[in-house]
Amino acid sequence: ELTESPAVRSPASDDHLGSGWLQVRNGTVYTRNLAAEIKTDTIVGLAEPSAAGSAGPPETNLTKDWTATRRLPQAMIIGVKKGGTRALLEFLRLHPDIRALGSEPHFFDRHYARGLDWYRSMMPKALEGQIVMEKTPRYFVSAEAPERVHAMSRGVKLIVVVRDPVTRAISDYTQIISKTPNIPPFEGLVLTVVLSPPPPGQIDSQWSPLWIGLYAQHLERWLAWFPRHQIHLVSGETLISDPAGELARVQDFLGLQRIVTDKHFYFNKTKGFPCLKKPEGSSKPHCLGKTKGRTHASIRPAVVRRLRDFYRPHNQRFYRMVGQDFGWQ
Numbered sequence: 391e392l393t394e395s396p397a398v399r400s401p402a403s404d405d406h407l408g409s410g411w412l413q414v415r416n417g418t419v420y421t422r423n424l425a426a427e428i429k430t431d432t433i434v435g436l437a438e439p440s441a442a443g444s445a446g447p448p449e450t451n452l453t454k455d456w457t458a459t460r461r462l463p464q465a466m467i468i469g470v471k472k473g474g475t476r477a478l479l480e481f482l483r484l485h486p487d488i489r490a491l492g493s494e495p496h497f498f499d500r501h502y503a504r505g506l507d508w509y510r511s512m513m514p515k516a517l518e519g520q521i522v523m524e525k526t527p528r529y530f531v532s533a534e535a536p537e538r539v540h541a542m543s544r545g546v547k548l549i550v551v552v553r554d555p556v557t558r559a560i561s562d563y564t565q566i567i568s569k570t571p572n573i574p575p576f577e578g579l580v581l582t583v584v585l586s587p588p589p590p591g592q593i594d595s596q597w598s599p600l601w602i603g604l605y606a607q608h609l610e611r612w613l614a615w616f617p618r619h620q621i622h623l624v625s626g627e628t629l630i631s632d633p634a635g636e637l638a639r640v641q642d643f644l645g646l647q648r649i650v651t652d653k654h655f656y657f658n659k660t661k662g663f664p665c666l667k668k669p670e671g672s673s674k675p676h677c678l679g680k681t682k683g684r685t686h687a688s689i690r691p692a693v694v695r696r697l698r699d700f701y702r703p704h705n706q707r708f709y710r711m712v713g714q715d716f717g718w719q
């Protein structure tokens with residue numbers, strides 16, 4: 391039943407445990423017992439064949455039993471929408487010690503009534519020692535999410551990808567208009583018309599694409615429940631210009647070995663973004679889909695300036711709060 395092989399290959403599907411695979415963890419080669427697993431989901435560990443060990447009967451190589459189970463996440467990407475959350479999750483999935491849910495479960499904002507058992511059942515199966523993750527960017531701005539996440543686990547590690555709020559708002563609007571082409575121009579939504587005095591419009595900070603960018607305001611609610619060191623901020627800009635650098639910091643934050651490195655990325659000139667040389671479960675280079683890295687709607691420079699002025703004090707407060715300057719103009 392047990393397969394032994396010196397060859398190590400990447401998981402062959404989207405699911406790390408979804409097909410036959412071999413993996414090296416702590417110097418031990420683990421191979422999957424496909425036949426047994428259909429019934430039991432048990433992963434059987436084999437000690438790496440040593441000169442002495444290989445002389446004995448195969449059974450003496452059995453050292454560990456690993457059972458893959460569904461667990462609640464120990465780490466989550468909680469925001470922000472259009473920050474680069476999909477890119478970060480896809481990059482993290484390259485790490486053998488991370489098991490991430492591909493879709494956004496929206497448990498803490500929309501589906502909380504379904505209960506933690508439902509939430510757990512959504513998670514991919516993971517071995518002991520692997521970190522289970524999910525990403526739902528809406529959590530960051532959800533009023534209820536911080537307390538609910540805390541009730542699930544006070545030790546959960548939280549990751550927020552932040553991006554210049556002006557660019558983020560335009561990205562958000564670009565997505566909205568792609569789904570609802572008849573909405574008014576960006577300028578008309580940014581400015582609520584007031585009759586007097588000039589300037590003729592006020593920034594409508596309640597309009598969702600602008601409101602999401604008030605990072606300090608949202609983060610404050612999380613800091614009421616979690617210590618600062620449990621929240622890791624990723625620069626959405628650096629995630630594009632230096633993905634390996636950001637990934638190194640995220641892996642450190644998660645207490646993982648730095649396995650995802652610059653060797654995994656290449657810059658695709660046509661796409662204008664970093665792409666993966668070999669994504670999980672494939673041997674072909676891969677970029678994120680068409681909805682990631684879209685050409686933005688073109689916005690009048692005067693409106694962009696108004697927005698920059700609007701966000702400046704909010705950004706400064708955010709930098710002070712997190713002790714990090716993201717350099718947005």
Ligand SMILES: Nc1ncnc2c1ncn2[C@@H]1O[C@H](COP(=O)(O)OS(=O)(=O)O)[C@@H](OP(=O)(O)O)[C@H]1O
Nearest residue numbers: 471472473474475476477561663664678682683684
């Ligand atoms: N490597 C790579 N490839 C493509 N796109 C990348 C990458 N890294 C970051 N980004 C930026 O991710 C932006 C989308 O953010 P999200 O994935 O958080 O969006 S969503 O909230 O899940 O809809 C997306 O926003 P737009 O450029 O506005 O489309 C990208 O700028």
